[in-house]
Amino acid sequence: MFKLLTRRDLWIAVAFSAIFWFGLPLVGAPAKFSKAFGGLVLLLSVLTLALAQAEQSTESKNQPKAGAPEQPNDSLQGLLAAHNETQRKIQAELAALREDIKAVKSGANTANSAAPAVEVPEKLGELSGALSEAMKQISTRDNQIDLLAKNVNMANIQRNLVRLTQILEVARSLKARVTAGKSDAKESFDFLVDDMDSALADQGVEAMEIAIGTKVADLPAGAFAAISVVDAPEDSLRGTVKEVRSRCYFIAEEGKKPRYIAPAKVILYRA
Numbered sequence: 001m002f003k004l005l006t007r008r009d010l011w012i013a014v015a016f017s018a019i020f021w022f023g024l025p026l027v028g029a030p031a032k033f034s035k036a037f038g039g040l041v042l043l044l045s046v047l048t049l050a051l052a053q054a055e056q057s058t059e060s061k062n063q064p065k066a067g068a069p070e071q072p073n074d075s076l077q078g079l080l081a082a083h084n085e086t087q088r089k090i091q092a093e094l095a096a097l098r099e100d101i102k103a104v105k106s107g108a109n110t111a112n113s114a115a116p117a118v119e120v121p122e123k124l125g126e127l128s129g130a131l132s133e134a135m136k137q138i139s140t141r142d143n144q145i146d147l148l149a150k151n152v153n154m155a156n157i158q159r160n161l162v163r164l165t166q167i168l169e170v171a172r173s174l175k176a177r178v179t180a181g182k183s184d185a186k187e188s189f190d191f192l193v194d195d196m197d198s199a200l201a202d203q204g205v206e207a208m209e210i211a212i213g214t215k216v217a218d219l220p221a222g223a224f225a226a227i228s229v230v231d232a233p234e235d236s237l238r239g240t241v242k243e244v245r246s247r248c249y250f251i252a253e254e255g256k257k258p259r260y261i262a263p264a265k266v267i268l269y270r271a
Contacts, residue, residue, distance in 0.1 A: 163199050170195060200249070208248045210264050214241045216271070222260040223248045232269035239271035 171192050177183035197207075210224060216239050227245065232238040248264035 160203065163202070167192070167195055167199060204251050205249055205261065206252055208250065208264075210241055210244050210248060210266060212241055212244060213237075215239055216241065216268060220258070220260075223250070223263055224266050225263040226268050227265050229268045229270050237269045240269050241266050242269050243267040 174183060174188040174192060178185045178188050200207075208223065210219065216224075219241075224241075230242060232240075243266065245265035245267070246262075248260060249262035250258040250260045252258050
């Protein structure tokens with residue numbers, strides 16, 4: 001055992017195992033896979049060196065004395081040949097893995113160059129499959145949410161149409177009463193306007209009136225639309241509101257800017 005610890009091959013195997021143990025996670029391999037692969041390399045190396053040491057001890061004991069005829073040992077030669085072949089395969093695999101690690105590091109340092117092809121370990125393949133399945137489930141959930149949002153929007157549209165038809169029927173009824181002389185035209189019109197304002201308020205729509213003389217620079221973007229622009233009779237009126245033809249309607253959202261759905265129609269003085 002002491003002779004085995006003094007062999008340089010054993011410490012080289014330990015060094016490679018440490019490289020795999022701590023190096024593979026740096027190139028994206030899972031930690032469990034890196035530890036298992038490093039431990040496997042170290043175990044194979046120790047078994048191989050122990051077998052070689054035992055064979056050398058056996059060979060030295062069975063070596064014939066001087067002058068005695070040599071006895072051939074075919075089974076021992078076959079075992080040595082198999083050991084040499086196994087060691088050669090392990091060294092070839094280690095060399096290939098070192099080349100892959102170098103290729104991955106060089107690809108990460110070169111951002112604009114195409115990454116070299118690297119064999120993906122089986123554990124990474126399983127992780128990729130699990131990630132693909134999770135993405136499919138997320139896509140299915142997104143489709144279900146989109147369908148639910150579409151149904152909610154359709155229900156809101158239908159509810160708004162019902163309210164609109166109710167207002168229309170009230171307007172027709174008031175028109176008939178005014179025509180028959182049973183209702184006052186002004187009172188009927190005011191009632192209809194109030195009913196429409198109530199319907200808009202139920203949908204979260206608010207109204208804002210722009211005052212005449214307000215500076216255009218003080219008005220929020222989207223709150224107004226200029227019908228025309230005329231010359232100002234005085235310098236103090238330049239860049240202000242001359243006339244307001246309609247109110248501005250918007251939807252207030254908490255923590256956000258108002259969403260203007262109907263800008264006010266105004267006439268401006270040229271700046």
